[in-house]
Amino acid sequence: MGNAPSQHSDHTWHGLTAQQALDTQQSSTSGLSQEEAELRLQRHGPNRLPPPKRRGPLLRLLYQFHNVLLYMMMAAALVTALLGHWVDTGVILAAVLINVVIGFIQEGKAENALDAIRNLLSPHALVMRDGERREIDADQLVPGDIVLLASGDKVPADLRLLSVKNLLVEEAALTGESLPAEKSMAHCQADAALGDRRCMAYSGTLVASGQASGVVVATGAGTELGRIGAMLQQVQTMTTPLLRQIEQFSRWLALAILIFAMATFALGTFWHGQDPAEMFMMVVALTAAAIPEGLPALMTVILALGVQRMAGRNAIVRRLPAVETLGSVTVICSDKTGTLTRNEMTVQRLVSASRVLDVSGVGYAPTGAFHLDAALVEPDAALLEVARAATLCNDAQLQQDAAGSWRLQGDPTEGALHTLALKAGLDTPTLNQQLPRSDSIPFESEHRFMASLHHDHQGHGVIYLKGAPERLLEMCSGQRDADGGVQPLDADYWRRQATDLAARGLRLLAIASRAASASQRSLSFADVEQDMTLLALVGIIDPPREEAIAAVAECQRAGIRVKMITGDHAETARAIGAQLGIGVGLPAMTGAELELLDERSLREVLPGVEVFARASPEHKLRLVQAMQASGEVVAMTGDGVNDAPALKRADVGVAMGDKGTEAAKEAAEVVLADDNFATIAGAVREGRAIYDNLKKFILFALPTNGGQALIVIIAILFQLTLPLTPAQVLWINMVTSVTLGLALAFEPAEPGLMDRPPRAPNEPLLSGFFVWRVLLVSLLMAGAGIGLFLWELQQGTGLDSARTMALNAVVMCEVFYLINSRRIFASVFSLDGLFGSRAVLLAIAACLVLQALYTYAPPMQRLFNSTPLDLGQWTRVVLAGLAVFVIAELEKWLIRRLRLQPNG
Numbered sequence: 001m002g003n004a005p006s007q008h009s010d011h012t013w014h015g016l017t018a019q020q021a022l023d024t025q026q027s028s029t030s031g032l033s034q035e036e037a038e039l040r041l042q043r044h045g046p047n048r049l050p051p052p053k054r055r056g057p058l059l060r061l062l063y064q065f066h067n068v069l070l071y072m073m074m075a076a077a078l079v080t081a082l083l084g085h086w087v088d089t090g091v092i093l094a095a096v097l098i099n100v101v102i103g104f105i106q107e108g109k110a111e112n113a114l115d116a117i118r119n120l121l122s123p124h125a126l127v128m129r130d131g132e133r134r135e136i137d138a139d140q141l142v143p144g145d146i147v148l149l150a151s152g153d154k155v156p157a158d159l160r161l162l163s164v165k166n167l168l169v170e171e172a173a174l175t176g177e178s179l180p181a182e183k184s185m186a187h188c189q190a191d192a193a194l195g196d197r198r199c200m201a202y203s204g205t206l207v208a209s210g211q212a213s214g215v216v217v218a219t220g221a222g223t224e225l226g227r228i229g230a231m232l233q234q235v236q237t238m239t240t241p242l243l244r245q246i247e248q249f250s251r252w253l254a255l256a257i258l259i260f261a262m263a264t265f266a267l268g269t270f271w272h273g274q275d276p277a278e279m280f281m282m283v284v285a286l287t288a289a290a291i292p293e294g295l296p297a298l299m300t301v302i303l304a305l306g307v308q309r310m311a312g313r314n315a316i317v318r319r320l321p322a323v324e325t326l327g328s329v330t331v332i333c334s335d336k337t338g339t340l341t342r343n344e345m346t347v348q349r350l351v352s353a354s355r356v357l358d359v360s361g362v363g364y365a366p367t368g369a370f371h372l373d374a375a376l377v378e379p380d381a382a383l384l385e386v387a388r389a390a391t392l393c394n395d396a397q398l399q400q401d402a403a404g405s406w407r408l409q410g411d412p413t414e415g416a417l418h419t420l421a422l423k424a425g426l427d428t429p430t431l432n433q434q435l436p437r438s439d440s441i442p443f444e445s446e447h448r449f450m451a452s453l454h455h456d457h458q459g460h461g462v463i464y465l466k467g468a469p470e471r472l473l474e475m476c477s478g479q480r481d482a483d484g485g486v487q488p489l490d491a492d493y494w495r496r497q498a499t500d501l502a503a504r505g506l507r508l509l510a511i512a513s514r515a516a517s518a519s520q521r522s523l524s525f526a527d528v529e530q531d532m533t534l535l536a537l538v539g540i541i542d543p544p545r546e547e548a549i550a551a552v553a554e555c556q557r558a559g560i561r562v563k564m565i566t567g568d569h570a571e572t573a574r575a576i577g578a579q580l581g582i583g584v585g586l587p588a589m590t591g592a593e594l595e596l597l598d599e600r601s602l603r604e605v606l607p608g609v610e611v612f613a614r615a616s617p618e619h620k621l622r623l624v625q626a627m628q629a630s631g632e633v634v635a636m637t638g639d640g641v642n643d644a645p646a647l648k649r650a651d652v653g654v655a656m657g658d659k660g661t662e663a664a665k666e667a668a669e670v671v672l673a674d675d676n677f678a679t680i681a682g683a684v685r686e687g688r689a690i691y692d693n694l695k696k697f698i699l700f701a702l703p704t705n706g707g708q709a710l711i712v713i714i715a716i717l718f719q720l721t722l723p724l725t726p727a728q729v730l731w732i733n734m735v736t737s738v739t740l741g742l743a744l745a746f747e748p749a750e751p752g753l754m755d756r757p758p759r760a761p762n763e764p765l766l767s768g769f770f771v772w773r774v775l776l777v778s779l780l781m782a783g784a785g786i787g788l789f790l791w792e793l794q795q796g797t798g799l800d801s802a803r804t805m806a807l808n809a810v811v812m813c814e815v816f817y818l819i820n821s822r823r824i825f826a827s828v829f830s831l832d833g834l835f836g837s838r839a840v841l842l843a844i845a846a847c848l849v850l851q852a853l854y855t856y857a858p859p860m861q862r863l864f865n866s867t868p869l870d871l872g873q874w875t876r877v878v879l880a881g882l883a884v885f886v887i888a889e890l891e892k893w894l895i896r897r898l899r900l901q902p903n904g
């Protein structure tokens with residue numbers, strides 16, 4: 001090819017006319033050919049922004065040293081070195097290093113998990129290729145591609161607009177201007193500022209409303225967004241309220257411990273007159289023992305792994321704090337179509353002014369026929385007129401693929417209408433040639449109709465209109481009679497028929513038409529507001545998803561109310577709701593009724609309503625606000641651009657990944673890859689499980705530090721020889737944090753998790769129960785450690801042997817306590833409770849191997865002064881662990897017995 005199309009903005013694209021821009025890009029309105037697009041893709045590279053610069057691995061490793069605790073440990077290493085305790089210096093430095101490496105690996109793990117999730121959210125673009133509309137991954141776009149935009153889309157590349165219909169674009173990402181900018185076709189001054197270039201749509205901005213097409217003039221780093229280096233991908237902060245709480249807690253704890261340690265040192269040396277060097281070693285042991293160094297890092301890993309697990313089940317978390325909020329959700333407000341129902345629509349009934357026809361067949365395949373009271377009816381002129389309107393006033397495309405199955409691109413409601421037309425024997429492509437579309441008003445949930453204007457080749461014009469019956473009844477003055485004439489509209493008849501169809505759970509559409517003049521080439525609202533002729537009503541079946549029925553029941557058991565908010569007819573909504581177990585026996589409320597209520601009365605009636613019909617996005621926002629005002633934690637689903645405010649306002653905004661707009665996804669915390677209600681219920685369960693695992697981990701980890709600290713403190717208080725040297729304390733910390741603690745990250749949801757009520761959102765982490773449990777287990781561990789240490793000393797086995805016993809006792813207690821920790825309140829006395837987690841068993845095995853090495857490997861013996869233990873000693877060690885296990889279970893039993901636990 002001669003001149004390559006331009007990628008960079010060396011052209012002032014906004015200064016060119018649409019045609020000039022097309023010419024420069026060597027493209028046309030029917031788009032590039034697939035081959036040409038592939039060639040250009042090779043030349044220009046994918047339409048992606050270079051990933052944000054990350055710190056290099058070395059820097060990231062070094063950054064791990066930047067931690068108060070590690071500073072303290074390094075200072076301790078320095079002092080021990082000065083004192084000549086070389087072994088301790090070595091071990092402390094090794095501990096620092098191991099900490100750094102673990103932190104480094106864990107951070108990498110967490111980041112990879114989140115990266116993988118980010119990649120799941122890659123946007124799509126609708127383009128013209130080879131003269132056909134096609135949906136492709138946005139990163140496959142090349143300069144010269146023709147992109148079609150609709151409301152809610154994120155503009156996928158820089159575009160020179162070619163056609164524009166009421167296009168409003170939110171350009172805040174680029175210009176900072178919060179009001180949407182109105183776009184038009186006319187080219188502008190070459191020196192116009194970015195925000196004034198009305199004929200351009202820039203990558204990363206959002207289509208607030210309207211439709212447009214445009215030719216790609218720049219992709220990837222060549223776009224304006226790429227040039228200002230803004231990040232297209234959202235940045236995940238790797239923290240949540242609970243994590244922040246813990247981080248703060250460990251910082252305070254570290255400070256408190258430091259002060260305590262210094263006081264102990266001062267007291268010991270100056271008051272008790274102890275040897276400063278020895279006292280210093282004690283204090284180092286104490287700090288090493290008491291500070292939970294691995295806590296925040298490990299919690300991040302637990303969170304990231306949980307989020308990854310959720311992504312595997314189709315719930316993509318865009319903002320990490322949502323994981324915690326999910327666990328305390330009390331109300332889920334869900335859309336109906338596609339989320340609770342299958343979104344596989346089939347027209348089942350067709351009602352005209354004179355008769356009611358049944359339509360047979362299921363799915364999009366056009367196998368089926370029309371029946372009147374079981375007798376076959378051949379399509380007549382009246383039926384063909386309805387079918388023609390249905391398939392022409394339609395933005396979807398239904399095609400048969402090579403394998404013979406029917407594939408739909410676009411709205412399933414419209415797909416059902418194409419199938420209807422095919423069943424009537426119409427051929428849509430031929431029709432489209434005979435009656436090409438001159439203009440249209442696309443469907444929006446707000447106005448609930450779609451209209452299109454067509455002209456045949458003789459210049460006869462016709463307007464087709466389809467939409468919600470209530471809406472169309474206002475727009476029609478006549479109805480088509482059996483002989484093709486027009487009668488005055490019998491609104492009562494149609495209302496009765498509509499109610500009848502809706503009560504069967506069918507989704508309703510009315511279809512109307514009107515002749516238009518040859519000269520009319522554009523369509524406005526005023527053209528369809530009156531004097532239309534109603535042709536028919538169609539009833540469309542959209543069965544509930546089986547899994548949604550089960551998920552609704554599960555949520556209700558879990559104390560979560562499920563509300564359905566739909567644009568559908570009240571009767572349809574109630575009928576479908578009843579099949580799903582939502583709002584059974586309760587009245588449905590329509591958007592119009594909702595509008596009549598003030599805030600207070602709305603709040604009062606809300607608990608008694610579960611089905612909201614004919615509701616629009618503003619109603620969603622009001623509902624969220626009213627429920628939040630009553631103290632509910634609300635999850636709200638949405639897909640359209642206008643749902644964004646409600647999604648943002650909800651505690652957990654849930655966007656549809658498949659049919660949802662980019663605008664909705666950006667506003668949401670969670671995106672459902674499969675648009676399925678069951679996935680929301682699954683995400684709530686997973687959210688609860690992650691929160692539980694974090695709590696379990698804290699409950700497991702803190703007593704380790706508590707127990708060791710108590711051992712050292714008791715030794716100092718009673719002026720005993722230290723049962724654990726600083727090096728040994730660090731060994732315990734390492735062994736347990738590398739092996740045992742991590743196992744809890746893989747803990748699956750507890751069986752009864754969805755049988756208990758939601759967690760109170762303001763439930764403090766360090767509740768009285770937490771303090772009690774940590775203290776109890778700390779005391780038990782300290783008791784086991786000191787007890788065995790003193791017993792051994794009394795038996796005269798020597799200090800090193802006694803210390804080996806103390807260390808093994810503490811570790812063994814933790815091994816057993818890890819099993820206790822798999823359930824916070826429930827008993828683990830079951831096959832699943834004891835052996836159900838492979839991660840736990842593996843961790844225990846690894847830990848035991850490390851302990852065997854510690855006790856028997858000569859280099860370890862040299863380093864830590866450990867000595868071999870005999871069978872009797874091992875028995876005592878295991879018995880100590882077992883005792884902790886039994887007492888911990890007893891405590892749970894007591895709590896269950898006395899019903900002291902906060903949650904069911």
Ligand code: ATP
Binds near residue numbers: 450467508568
């Ligand atoms: P949900 O909010 O649960 O997704 P919904 O899909 O039924 O509900 P809308 O898409 O807002 O809500 O549809 C509302 C009404 O508008 C429908 O009941 C139908 O009568 C009408 N309608 C739906 N789709 C179209 C369309 N493509 N063209 C014309 N009218 C439509």
